[in-house]
Amino acid sequence: LLSNAPIPKTPTPLYPSPLRANATLLMLCRNEELDGVLSSVRQVEEKFNQNYAYPWTFLNDVPFDDNFKTGVLNLLGPAADVSFGLIPPEMWKQPSWINETRAAAGRDKLVAEDVIYGASVSYRNMCRFNSGFFYRHELLLPYRYYWRIEPDVDYFCDLQYDPFAFMEDNNKTYGFTMSLREYELTIATLWESVREFMDLYPQFIHPNSAMRFLSWNGGVTYNLCHFWSNFEIADMDFWRGEAYSTFFDFLESKGGFYYERWGDAPVHSIAVALFAPKESVHFFYDIGYRHADFQHCPSGNAWSAGRCACDPKDTFDKYSDSCTYNFLRVQSS
Ligand code: GDP
Ligand code: MN
Numbered sequence: 001l002l003s004n005a006p007i008p009k010t011p012t013p014l015y016p017s018p019l020r021a022n023a024t025l026l027m028l029c030r031n032e033e034l035d036g037v038l039s040s041v042r043q044v045e046e047k048f049n050q051n052y053a054y055p056w057t058f059l060n061d062v063p064f065d066d067n068f069k070t071g072v073l074n075l076l077g078p079a080a081d082v083s084f085g086l087i088p089p090e091m092w093k094q095p096s097w098i099n100e101t102r103a104a105a106g107r108d109k110l111v112a113e114d115v116i117y118g119a120s121v122s123y124r125n126m127c128r129f130n131s132g133f134f135y136r137h138e139l140l141l142p143y144r145y146y147w148r149i150e151p152d153v154d155y156f157c158d159l160q161y162d163p164f165a166f167m168e169d170n171n172k173t174y175g176f177t178m179s180l181r182e183y184e185l186t187i188a189t190l191w192e193s194v195r196e197f198m199d200l201y202p203q204f205i206h207p208n209s210a211m212r213f214l215s216w217n218g219g220v221t222y223n224l225c226h227f228w229s230n231f232e233i234a235d236m237d238f239w240r241g242e243a244y245s246t247f248f249d250f251l252e253s254k255g256g257f258y259y260e261r262w263g264d265a266p267v268h269s270i271a272v273a274l275f276a277p278k279e280s281v282h283f284f285y286d287i288g289y290r291h292a293d294f295q296h297c298p299s300g301n302a303w304s305a306g307r308c309a310c311d312p313k314d315t316f317d318k319y320s321d322s323c324t325y326n327f328l329r330v331q332s333s
Pocket of ligand 2: 150230291
């Protein structure tokens with residue numbers, strides 16, 4: 001247990017005015033996931049969005065069917081602002097210039113090592129889309145901030161303020177709730193590519209970055225720490241900016257989304273920790289959240305004021321597999 005690092009101050013002001021930020025609740029999902037979609041949407045509405053009425057955007061690589069749309073619209077009600085989007089194939093499918101023989105060999109290698117989703121091309125499509133394309137989808141272009149929500153997650157606490165307004169008012173780029181270590185085999189050559197990128201484009205490295213979050217030996221190796229991207233509240237202007245656009249194109253050219261299984265979580269996290277000032281990254285300590293296998297549950301005032309339905313002793317950030325205290329130490333030093 002690593003429990004004596006500082007807990008970040010959480011915002012106290014209430015932001016009562018609706019739609020203060022230019023933001024959307026965003027879910028990428030499949031028609032078959034309707035149960036989990038409705039469970040997540042209901043919790044986000046009840047714990048937060050019923051007070052703000054931020055629009056929802058749903059994205060899918062195939063058209064949403066009537067059953068899906070009826071379920072969502074019934075839950076959100078006739079007044080809700082909801083969009084159902086289709087992802088164009090060039091943002092989703094394995095590009096034709098990827099060498100399929102090499103990609104298949106890369107999948108076999110991960111399967112042989114029992115790596116989760118090792119055989120899955122669709123999982124790789126999803127990771128690449130979340131890394132480099134969602135913020136360029138036509139339905140997302142009007143927005144600056146998004147909150148990424150997945151099917152079947154849990155939100156434990158009432159949120160006492162508008163996190164989008166908080167992001168904007170405090171110049172935050174990226175917000176997370178949990179952080180952990182990546183499976184090394186999925187990103188075997190990612191850090192090599194990142195180092196090459198840093199040599200080519202030193203101008204993109206922020207002088208006050210959280211680079212030390214990523215490496216314990218001055219950048220020689222990656223410590224596999226990343227923010228868990230199934231929860232993200234972030235500023236898409238960062239993804240759309242020159243540093244990240246150049247970075248994504250560089251990674252894309254390496255083919256590692258298909259030859260390995262590069263995840264959007266390490267890709268996002270590495271970029272945030274290199275190109276953004278460390279103060280612009282925010283640990284949403286007060287947002288109680290669960291995604292399969294792990295949960296974050298706040299303690300103290302955040303827990304009582306939020307009427308959280310989780311045991312504060314059961315929180316992943318206290319365990320050594322979490323990178324959150326590593327991040328907090330880097331941020332505060
Ligand atoms: P994990 O969290 O890494 O285990 O991956 P998930 O299976 O939860 O996928 C991450 C997100 O992408 C979830 O919101 C899924 O609903 C979504 N997703 C994953 N694969 C696909 C796919 O093939 N099509 C669509 N439309 N969504 C997908
Ligand atoms: Mn998931």
